[in-house]
Amino acid sequence: MSRVLLAALALGLATSAAAQPMATDALPAFGTLSPTADASSVSFAARTGTELTLDAVGCFGYADPSSPDAVVNWGGGDLRFWVRADFDATMLVYGPDGWSCDDDTEGMLPVVDIRSAPAGRYAVWVGAFAPDPMDTDVTLYAGTPPPRPVLNPQAAPEAGTVSAPGGFEASQGSLTLSVSAGGPDPVDSIDIGSDDLYCTGYIDASRPTAALAYEADGGTGTLTIGAMSEDADLVLLVVGPDGTPYCNDDFNGINPMVQIDGPASGAYAVWAGTYSASAGTVDAMLSVGEADLQEDIYIDDYDYEPTPYSEGTYVPLDLDATPSVRIAASETDAGSAEVSVRPAAPNPVQGSECSGYIETAPTAGITLRGDGPFALTASSDDDLTLLVRTPSGGWFCSDDADGLDPGIQIDAPEAGLYLAWVGSFGAYGDDVSVDATISATAGEVVVTSDYDGGVYDEGITQSEGDYDGSEIVGGTGGVSITGGAPQSVEVMAGGTVLNPVAGEACYGFLSRTPSATIEADGMLTVSASADADLTMVVQAPDGTWTCSDDADGSDPAVTVDGGAGTYSVWIGTYSRRTDSVAATLSVE
Structure with missing residues (x-):
């Protein structure tokens, strides 16, 4: 929520400024802007070493009070200040009418809008919500507020139109399309036709990334549209034939997926965006399918009388809320x-x-x-x-x-x-x-226990799994191994796919394709080790799934007998990582 506060709150600012006075008249550290019809900008590394706490007016952050980052000379009229950065930024502006500040109007980025701003000098500080973020590069923009982006589902899609008759996935598999994801327009500044839908990220609102011409007859009653990229955290916005919008972020790791139940026939406009503005435009892959990939979570009403069924409730988390602490x-x-x-x-x-x-x-x-x-x-x-x-x-x-x-x-x-x-x-x-x-x-978490005897249950290290989706696909990929004599090979572990297999020992993040495939005649034992906390998933030739976590310390191991044929093995990492991990896979 925007927290832009003007001269009426100058008294509240003075309370904080008394301890750390802001040098409003000092020369700017990074330059002076004089925007006219078009916005002007300046890029710099934000100075975030000194705490700037504005609790009285609802703004927080760390900045250098000794001088403004920039000064804007303004001729009068509506004025906007905004930034592009990869850290949680805040902004403080001092102008002829006093102070203005903001935090999190555009995701983690601030925007200060001053209507009918008087002509004069505006001193601007860009701070960070927390001290010393890892990446402080920022670009500050100032000028006349740009027109609000308008979503145009009818425009010619950038990557073209995909035609999909009902039942296509059963006959030919999911459809894919290479696209460019991202754009300059913040999704949360666009009127998408719904005030209740949480949408975030950056797209090109002027035209869809792609379009889908779908014929529902013969379909499964479910339509899924996903996106993935090796270069960025993606978001999805889809507008259906009747104008209904659908949004998603992080359905599967950092990859989005929109699922539409009871889809209508017609044209679906699809925008693949990036979560971060600084990601720019990245290569991505759209996928279209008809399998039900979402997992509903039902919590019963805690009536513990034995019954064959019960009513359920599901209360989603509010990921859009700004923490007050x-x-x-x-x-x-x-x-x-x-x-x-x-x-x-x-x-x-x-x-x-x-x-x-x-x-x-x-x-x-x-x-x-x-x-x-x-x-x-x-x-x-x-x-x-x-x-x-x-x-x-x-x-x-x-x-x-x-x-x-x-x-x-x-x-x-x-x-x-x-x-x-x-x-x-x-x-x-x-x-x-x-x-x-x-x-x-x-430091490390302190772990203590009040347990005073008996056998301690260290947890389940191997379990059967249940999975029939398409987020991970076995059969080919990774290192090829022929069973027989015990052997060890180097493989790459981890990925961006949150383990989709359901089971008591099914954890971690995997690659879409296996880390290794093993040709074996029957029972085999597979283990993996690395300088990381690993997990494992195995698909046997008979179609069964087996998972493992922490069988030997933080290393997984699976013993499975799924008949003769190809065993697909995924080595995952317990935590999501930006890079793959070199691991040793051993087969006995």
């Missing part, structure tokens, strides 16, 4: 905050430690600076749970790491904002609040 941690400084939550909604994220009840909006936003590891924890007199979403879209859950307090360890911190939900193991309802402390500190 922000903390930051580095290798030398910890961050913490006192929070109060009303945990009434069941945690909808799946995982062995994903339990309890949370609010739909995140409790806090966390920024991590350094090489890691970092421990994200929550503590209270109550039995707490913790849910964390990484900047790239991965999910982690915890329950009872340190007694009844949860803890999550981030080994390889990512740039950007981690979203954290503090919850409770039991349901409290909307009218009961839970007070807790959420913290981010350098």
Whole structure:
């Protein structure tokens, strides 16, 4: 939500400025802009070393108060300031009418709009929401507000039109099309015809990336449209024949997928965009299918009388909400905050430690600076749970790491904002609040146990799996191995596909095609090792699926007998990574 505040809030600014006065009259560090009909811009590395806290007016961040980053000389009229950057930026402007500030109008980027701005000098600071982000390169724009982008589904698509008769996937497989994804227009600034739909990213609103001419007769009743790229985090926007919009981000790792149930015949306009403005235009692949790929999550009404069925509820998380609490941690400084939550909604994220009840909006936003590891924890007199979403879209859950307090360890911190939900193991309802402390500190998570005897269950390390989708495809790919004598080969592990196989030991991120294929006559044992936490998925010749995680420390191993033929083996990483991992695959 935009937080643009003008001269009426100058008193609130003065409260913070008293400790760190802003040198509004100083010469700009990076130049002066004098925009006229067209916007002017200047690029620089943001100075984010000194805390600039504007709690009284709802703005936060870190900037250098000694001088503005830029000065804009304006002749009068409507004036806009906006930025393009890869970090969570904030903006502060001082003009003839006083102060204006903003955070997160365009995703993580600020926009300051001043209607009928008087002629004069405007001093501009671009800050960061957290201290010292990894990449501080930023471009500041100033000038007359550009026209609001208009979505044009009827325009000629950039990559052409794909025709798809109903039932095409069963007869010929999914359809694919190479496209260019991304563009200059922020999706959240475009009127897409729905106020309730969460859409983000950057597209070229003037024309679709591609169009789909679909004939529903003979189809499955489901239409899926996906996009993937090796170069960027993608988003999707689809407008159906009746004008209904559909959006998605991070359906499968960082790759989006739109599923339309009961699709109508007609033309579907498809925009493949990038999550980040600085990604520009990237090569991508669109895919069209008819398989039901979404997994519905139903939470029963907790009536524990044995019944053959029950009503269910599903409460989605509000990923668009801006956390009211922000903390930051580095290798030398910890961050913490006192929070109060009303945990009434069941945690909808799946995982062995994903339990309890949370609010739909995140409790806090966390920024991590350094090489890691970092421990994200929550503590209270109550039995707490913790849910964390990484900047790239991965999910982690915890329950009872340190007694009844949860803890999550981030080994390889990512740039950007981690979203954290503090919850409770039991349901409290909307009218009961839970007070807790959420913290981010350098180091490993402390794990303690009150268990006092017996055999400790270290968890399931191998399980059967269930999968009939198309996100991963076996049969060919990777290293080819002929079974027989024990042998070891080097393979590449990891990928961007969140493991789609359902099973108790099915975790991690995989490549679309196998890491290796093994020709064997029957039973075999496959293991993998690397300097990373690995996972494994095996598809046997008889079509069965088997998963493994942590069979030997953090290494997976599978023993399977699926008959004679080709065994497809995926070696994944437990956490999503931007690069593949070299691993050793052993076959016995």
